[in-house]
Amino acid sequence: MITIRGEQRPSKVAWSTPLLFPLSTLSLEGARKIVVNIANENTINEFTIRLLEAIDGIPLAITLVATLLRDGEDSASLWTRWSMDSTQIINVGDDRQSSLDCSIALSVNSSRMTKNPETRLLLAALSLLPDGFPKGDTLESLQNCLGISSIHTILQTLHTVALVQVNNPDTSRIQMLSPIRLFCQHFLAQEIADALPKIVNHYLDILKAAGYNWENSVNYYKITPEVRNMHTIFQKLFLAEIQKDDLAEFIKALDYLTNWSTYIGYYSKDTIQLALIKTEHNCFLHANCLFSIASLYLWEDDYIHAIEHFKEAANIFQETKAFLLQARALRLLGETLCMMSELDKGEIVLRTSLDLYTAENGIQVTQPQADVKFGLGSLYLARGQLQDAERYLTNALEDYEKTQDLIGQAKATGALAQIHKFCDNLIKAEEFANQALEIAKKANYALGEGASLQGLGQIYLCTDRIMDAHQALEKALLIFKHRKQFTDQLLVVEMLGKVYIQLDQLSAAETLLKPYHSMDSNTINPGYVLTTLGWLHTCGDRLDKAKHYLNAALQLHQKFKNRLGQANVFAHLGIMYL
Template identity: 30%
Template structure:
C-alpha cells in the first residue's frame, strides 16, 4: 500500500501547503524504497535534501503562491524519477543496457540534488519571522523563486526528451500514486529474486553503497592542447615500477579527458593492456569503503569486511595493473572521510604491482601518499590555438568570422568544457543567437545536460559544494566579491579593501579547491564561467562590495588631481589594471533593485570616464552607464554639479542622446553651483561633440567662446579653451592664428604647473607650424611635447601617440623616410588598434608605411604588399569604408610605381571620384606625377583641385608639387623655358621647407635643362645636390641613377674641355 504521512493538527486549518507536503512526503518515501531496494545510493542525497525541505514547509510565511508552484514542479520531477524506473522499457533492462541506465540515474540524481539544494536554500529565506524583512524582500524573493522554478522546469523538459513515453507515465504516477508505489515494490522484489542487478558495479547482495562503474572509457575524439601534460603522465606511468600520479585542476578543465587519453595511449597500453586497467568513477561514492568495494568487484572479488588483503593478494600474482580513480574529490573533500580516503590511497600506492592515477578538483594533493615526482601542475585553460581548434572541430570553421571566434572564446576563458558546450550551440543555433543568449542567460545556456561533463552549472555547483568552502565564511564572501571583479584583486586590495575577517585564509581556501587562481600578474581572479555563475546565483550583497568600490573611487580621484602636475606612473598602472572592475561595479550597483547611493556611483563613473579619456579611449559602456545615472539624478535633486559633470562626460564620449534638451538642461543648472572648472569643461565637451559628431565647426567655435568668456585669465580652464580654439583654427586653415593661440595656451599651462596641458598645447603649436610648412619648428614643438610627456609618466598615452604620429608626418613630408618609419613604428607599438580615438589613424599610419617602405625598398618588395593586404583585411572585417577607399588609392599608387599604369590609373581615378578632399588630393597628386604616367592632364587637374580650396591643410606644399609636375610635363613637351621657371619656383619652396625629395627631383629636371643648353658644370652642380638629397631620403635607386648620370655628364665635360 502507498505510504502516508501524519495528518495535520486538528487545531490548524488545512492549506495547499499541507497538500503538497503530503504528496512530497509520500513520493520521497517511495524513492527511499527504490534507493534501498536497488542499492542505488545516488538517490540518497536527493531524499535527504527533500526531508530538509519538508521539515520547514509549514514555516513558510511569504510568497506562498510562488513557493507552492515551485514545490509542485519539484513533485513532478520526483514523479519523473519514479516513472523512469517503472516505465516498461526501463523496468527490466537487458544486461547490456543496465550499465547505461544506472549511469544515467547517477547523473539525474546529481543534477536534481543540486537543483533541490538551491530550492532548499531559497525556501529557507521564506521562513523569516520578521514581517519587516519579509516585506522588503518579497519582490526579490519572488524573482529568485521564478528563476529557480525555470531551472527545475528545464530539468523536467530534458527528462521528457530523454525518455519516450515519460509524460504519460508521470501523469499515471500523479493520478494513481498507490499503483505506482506497488510497481516500485514489485520492481524491488524482482531485483532481489534475479541476477539482473548483480552485473556491473551494483550487487543486490553486497550491501555496499558503491555506484562506481569500471567500464573502460572511450578515447576522447576531440582533444587538443594537452600534449605536454599527456607526455608527462606517459613518462611517469611507463618509467616507474609503481607510480602514483594525480591530475588536479578546476572543474571543466579536462582532467577526465586527459586520463582517458592516457589510458588509450599506445605506450601505456603496452605496459597496462585494457584487461589490466581498472577505471573507477568516484563521483557517486559516499564512503571511502565504496572505493575498495568497487575495485574489488572490478577484479572479480567478493565483497567482504576486509578487502585490502584480498586486493593485495590478487594483484601480487598478476601482471602490473593500472588503477584510475576519477573525480575522487567527491569523497575526499568531506573532513570526516578524508583521512580514510587518504589511507586507502596510501594502500594502493604501496602495492608494488599497481600504478595509481587519480583525477580530482582543486590544487591540493591528498596527503599520506608519496606521489611520483615530478608533480604534474594543476591543469590550466587551453592555450588559444588549442581552444580555437576545439571550437572548429565541433562548429564549422567556415561559418565563423574571426571577430566572432575571439568573442566566443572570451566567454569560455578557454575552459575545455565551456568551449565544447558553446561550440555545440554555435553549430546548431548560429553565432549571433548564441551571443545574444549569453547576454541574457550566461552559464545557464550551457546547462541543458545532466552531469558535470555536459552541464556547466552542475560542474560549477559541484565545486561550490566543497566542505572546505562551506566551512570558511571568508572564502564564501571573497568568492562573491570576486564575481563582480573581472580584473581580479591585487594583494594589497585583498588585505586593505575588503570587509573580511580573514581574507588571506579565504584566498588560500579558494586556491586549494581551484575556484580561484593567480594571474601572471599575481592577481586573484575567477574564470569567466565561475564568475558569471556566482554573480547569477550568489551575487554579493552591497555591503560586501561597497568598500572596494569606494577605494577605487579614491584611486581615480587621486589620479585626476595629480594628472598633469605630478608623476602618475603608479596611479596610472593601478587604474589600468582595475578598469574592468570599475565597469563591473558600476553595472552591478545600477542593476540592484534599489540602486545604492547614486552620488557615490556617479562619482566613480565620472572619474572612470576621465581616466579613460586621458588614455585616449571613448567607452560606449561608460556612456550608457552615465546616461542612466544622469536620468536617475534628475529625479533626485541635490546633485546638480554631478549631473552637469555626467553630461559633460557623455559629450566627450560622443554619446548621441535621445534627449534634445540634455545640454540645455545641464546649462540651466549652472546657477546652483560655483565650480567654474566643471562649467568650462561642459562648454569644451559641447564644442568637441558639435565638431566630431555633427561636423558643425561654427557651433563648436561658439561653445569654446562661451568657455573663454567665463574662464579666469591665465588659469588651466582658460588655457584649455585656448588650446581647443587653436585646433579649430587649424581646421579652418588659419595656421597663423592657431599658432598664436596655442603658444598663449602653452604659457598659461606652464604658469599653472600643468605639464600635460603644456604638452598638449605644444601639439597644437606643432600642428599649426606643420600646416604653415614650417617643418623644423613643427618638429621642435613636437619633440618638446614628447619630452614633457616622458618626464611625467604620460608615455604611451593618446597624446604621446599623436605627437609621435605628427613627427612621423613631418619626416614623411620632408621625405626623411627612415626617421618617419622609426616614428610610425613606435606609434604602432604604443597604441592598441581598438583604441577608439586612435583606431582609424593607426590604419593611416600603416598606409603611410606602405609608401615609405616602397620608397626605401622598392615597390616590388614583399613587405610592401603584405602590409597593404593586412590593412585591407582589417578594414574589410570592420567595414571601414573610408579606410578601404584609402587602401584602394594606395594600391593604385603602388601599381603606378610598379609600372602597371592602366590598373593603377583606373584605381586612382575611381577613388578620386568617390573620395573626400584628402583622398582626392592623394589621388590627384600621384596621377599628376609625369614619372608615373598617370596622364598629362592630371597635373592641371591637381592644380585646379588645390585652387578650389579643397584640402587646405598642407596646401602650400601641395601647390609646390603641382608646379613641379607641370614643369616636368612642359619639359617632356619640349618647353624648356617655361619648365625652368616653374621648376625654379618649386625648388625654392622645397628648399625653404627642407623637402629633400622635392629638391632632388627638381634638381634632376633642371640638370637635364642645363645639360641640353650646354651648361655641363651647372648640370653637375645640380646633380650633386640631387644625389645628396636622394641619399638623405634613403632612396638608393635614385642615388645610383644620379651617380651614373653624373659620370656620363662628367665624361662629356672632360672631353669638351680637352677639345
C-alpha cells in the same frame, strides 16, 4: 590515474616525485580540437568559438558543450541560451560529471567553505571582478573594505577547493574562471548583495584619490588594470537601488572613470547608458552623464552624436546655472565642430567658453582656460592664421606650465612645432617636436607620443630624411592602432603612403592604404588617403584608377568643407592631366 578536485592530495599515499603540475585550463585551439573529436568539424563556427571563449578552457565545460552540439543542439541557439542562463545550460545530466553547475556547487558547498561564512563573502566579491584582484599589499585594502578577518587564509581555502587561481605564474592577479564567476553571481545572491556596496566604496576611494591626474604614474598603474572591473561594478550598481543622496557621488566617480577609460583606450558606453536612465529625474546629474557619453562619442570619432550630446549638456548646465560645467561642455563642442571643419562655428563656441571661464575665474590661471586657448590656437593653425595661432598656443603653454599640466604642455609644444614647420623653420620645428615627445613620455601620454612622432615624421619628410620619417610614422601608427584612434591613423597612413611612393614601393603603399579608404565616411574623412591612392596610381601610370580615387577624395573634402583638402586634390588632378 587518480583525479582530485583542488590541490590537496590524500594522505598516506607514497606519491612519486617530482609531483606533476595540476592540469591547467585548455587553450582555445585545444578546446576546438575536443569539440571536433566529440561532435565534428561542421559544429565549429563563430557561435561555437564565442562559447569556447566564454567558458575559459574548463575541460568539463568544453566536453559538455561538445556533447550538446553532438546531440543536435545548434551552436547559435546554445550561445543565445548561454547569454541568458550562463552555466545552467551546460548540463547533460544531474551528476558532477554531466552538469557544470553541479560540479562547481561541489566546491562552493564543500565543508571547507561552510566552516567560515567570510569565505563565501570573499568569493562573491571576487566574482564581481572580471579581471580579478591584484596580489600583494593591496589585498589588505580588500580585506578592510569587506570587513573580513584573514584574507590570506580565506584565499588559500578558495584555492584549495579550486574556485580561484592564486599561483598562476602568467598573471600577478587573483582570478576566477568565467563559469565559476557566473555561477557565484547567480547562486550567491545574498553574498553578492553584501559585497557590492563594499567593493563600490573601495573603487570610489581609488577614483577620488586619482581624479583627472593621469600623468601621476602611481595613479596610472593603480587604475589602468582596474578599469574593466570598475565598469562592471558600476553597471551592477546602476542596475540596483541607489539612495538619492548617494547618486551624485557615483555620477562624479563615473566622470572620473570615463576620463580614465578614454585615456587608456577603453571605449565602453554601457555604464554611462545605465547612468543616463538612472538620472532621468535629475537634470543636473543627467547633464553630467550626457557630457560623459558625448566625450566617448568624440573619442570614437562619432562627431555628429558628440555634438548633439554636448549641446544638450551645455543647455542644461546653463539652465541650472552651472556655468563652469557649461564652459567645459562648450569647449569640447567647439573642438568637435573644428574637427568637422566647421571652423567659424567652432570659434564662436570656443570664445563663449573662454568668456564664461573668465567671468567665473577672473585673472586666476586654470587648466580649463588653458584648454580653451589651446583649442583656439589649433583652430587658427588650421585656418593658416599663424600669428594668432602662435599667440594663443604660447599663452596656453604658459598656463599649462603654471598649472603643472604635462599633457597640456605636450599638446601645446607639439602644436607650436607645427607652426615652425609651416614657417619653414624646420630646425626649430624639430626641436619643439622632440620636446613634446619627451614631455608626453614623462606624462604616460600615449596619444601625445603618437602625435609627436607623427609631427617628427612630417618634419623628416620635409628634410628628405625618408628612413627617419618611415621609422617615426610606423611607431605613431602602432600607438594609434592600439588606442583605436582612426582619424589619427588616417593622417599617419596617408604620410606613410607617400614615404612608400618616394621609395618606389608602390605595391606596399597600396597594401597599406586600401583598408583605410573605405572607412565610414559619415564621421571620418578618408579624403587624404584617397588622394594618396590617386597619386600612387598616377605614379604607376594607371590614370583611370587615379582619376577615380582623386574624384572620390574631392567629393569627401567638399562634404566635410575641407578647402585645403580640395586644393590638394585639384593640384594632383592637374599633375595627372599634365
